[in-house]
Amino acid sequence: MSEAAATVPAARTAMDKWLITLSVSFGTLMATVDSAIVNVAMSQIRSSIGATVQEITWTSTSFIIATVLVLPLTGFFSRLFGQKRTYLSCLALFILSSFLCGLASNLPLLVFFRALQGLGAGALIPTEQAILRQTWPPEEQGMAMGVFSVVITVGPAVGPTLGGYIVDNFHWSWIFFINLPIGLIGFLLVWRFVEEPEDVLAANRAAAALQRRNMDWAGIGLMWVGLATLQFVLEEGQRQDWFESTEITVCTLVACFTLAAFVLRELSAVAPAVELRLFKEPVFASGAVLGAVMFFILIANSFLMPLFMQEMLGFTAMQSGMALMPRTLVMIAVMPIVGRLYNRISPRVLIAVGLFIIGLGVYRMVDVSLDTGREDIMAAVMLQGLGTSLLFVPLNIVVFDKVERARMADAAGLNALMRQIGSSVGLALFATLMTRYTAQAQVGLSAHMVAERPELPERLSAAVSGLVAGGIEGFEATEGGLRLLAGTLQRQAALLAFNQLFTLSALLFAVALPLLGFLWLSPGHKPRQASPEEAQKEVHMDVEV
Incomplete structure (x- = not known):
């Protein structure tokens, strides 16, 4: 580690560290x-606000775009206003916008308030990561990032289950109102217990003075236009048939040109709003890129599993959430x-074993069928959970090994942005492949549905007989039987598409293993055995807490 990165924070008791960790985790969890x-x-x-299926997707798109716009500016805001003030301001905006989302009575208001919510959420995760890195001493960074990884993992897993329970038992507005008491508790805890280290404050004050004399409005403008159009393309491209749409084509060109101009601007600016020079450090650059690739692959599985359970097995959102729990x-x-x-x-060993175990978990889903049971899914996801733990905890640590403490917020924001872009690209790709593979399978299966096949008339006759028994007769029964056969064909085509995509996902994990060779490690990083004193400390840590 560099001298700056290795600076040990002021001594804190175990209770202090855990109180700070608990305090900043509330906002991130929300x-x-x-x-x-x-x-x-x-x-x-x-149905409540009278929106179409296409229009309602903007409630998610606006949130994600707004989040992406703030992520890389986490360090910029932390320098100008301080990390604690940045976190509290973003948390306050998130709480207020959550309340307004619950009150929204029409689509434009809901989309606008969701965008505000995304602006508030954007800096919460990277700011927490920076605070934890600065709070815990170097020898305990593993524990700090382990807890951080738990927090950012629990949210996406609990969200669908909690949302399913709320909409089944209460008005939908409570998915937003539930943030109010939790957010207020988090706000008060951060206000009371979180303090910025003196060395970080001093460095940020000096950087803020330079920043104010050389405000990088051009860089911020180029970045916002570039990231907003890029995220729009990734969110809406599949729905608009990608480059068959003029809107998607234009946005792609705008994103390419403005992001290229943004990179040139930041590398030449006296006080850049976004510290892209951090990518000159090979440890950070390799860790951030590898993290983006891992999120690109993992999002495929996160997208496929609940979709398979709900579309093919008939699970409700809450049931699929419980199966993934x-x-x-x-x-x-x-x-x-x-x-x-x-x-x-060695982090490489932990990450490699994690990739292998996740790949095994995904491989168990390659031969899914309509008879796949909850137990089969739970066995697969437990393997994936074990592998993900081994993968992301060391990756969350090693990526910051050579980053100076005062630049931790910049690095955390850029790292989060890389992972978000990786996730968005992976989701867009697999959603497109799902549609394409289903269409191809449907064409292939349709070619075998010919009158000469003896089982086809038998199945049609059985379907018609069932409809007649239900009180439908004549032409309507025949037409209904044909629709049932068409539905069966479409279902089988979707199942074949899932088989292909799970196979592709498992292969991607295998292909990703050689990428670990590009992961740079800090020269000072060497696996070591705990001393007797450290071993005794670890034994007593849990008791003290």
């Missing part, structure tokens, strides 16, 4: 829950353990 909870309530919200429980149990193993085992 932000991650909210990214998933709204999707469950889409149909109820749509063992993955979260495994991660909650294993991530802190992995954090303690970080100083003893």
Whole structure:
């Protein structure tokens, strides 16, 4: 580690560290829950405010675009206003906008308030990560990032289950109102317990003075236009048939030109709003890029699993959330353990084993069918939870190994942005492939539905007989039987598409293993055995807390 990165924070008791960790985790947990909870309530919200299926997607798109715009500016705001003030301001905006979302009576208002909510959520996760890195001493970074990984993992997993329960038992507005008491508790805890280290404050004051004399409005403008159009393309491209749409084509060109101009601007600016020069450090650059690739692959599985359960097996959103819950429980149990193993085992080894185990979990889903049971899914997701724990805890640590403490917020924001873009690209790709593979399978199956096949008339006759028994007769029964056969064909085509996509996802994990060779490690990072004093300290840590 560099001298700056290795600076040990002021001594804190175990209780201090855990209070600060608990305090900043409330806002992060809400932000991650909210990214998933709204999707469950889409149909109820749509019918309540009178929106079409296409229009209601903007409640999610506006949130994601706004979040992406703020992520890379986390360091910029932290320099100008301080990390604690930045976190509190964003949390206050998130709480207020959550309240306004619950009161929204029409689509434009809801989309606008969701955008405000995204602006508030954008800086919460990277600011928490920076605060934890500065609060915990170097030898305990594994535990700090283990807890952080648990927080950002629990949200997306709990969101659909919690959202399903709320919309089944209450008005949809409560998916937003539930943020108010939790957010207020988090706000008060941060206000009371979080203090910025003196060395970080001093460095930020000096950087803020230079920033104010050389405000990078051009860089901010180029970045916002570029990221907004890029995220729009990734969110809406599949729905608009990609480059068949003039709007998507124009936005893609705008994103390419403005982001290229943004990079040139930031590398030449006296006081850039976004510290792209951090990518000159190979440890950070390799870790951030590898994290983006991992999120690109993992999002495919996160997209496919609930979709398969709800579309093919008939699970409700809450049932699919409960089936996926063992993955979260495994991660909650294993991530802190992995954090303690970080100083003893090479990050490359932990990440490689994690990739292999996730790949095994995904491979178990390759031969899914309509007879796949809940137990089969739970066994697969538990393996995935174990592998994800081994993968992301060390990756969350090693990426910041050579980053100076005062630039931690910049690095955390850029790292979060890379992962968000990786997720968006992966989601867009697999959603497009799902549509394409289903259409191809449907064409292939249709070619075999010919009158000469003896089972076809038999199935049609059985379908018609069932409809007649239900009181439908004549032409309507025949037409209904044909529709049932067409539905069966479409269902089988979708099942074949899921088989292909799970296979592709498993292969991607295998292909990703060689990428670990590009992961740079800090020269000072060597797995070590705990001394007797450290071992005794670890034994007593949990008792003290």
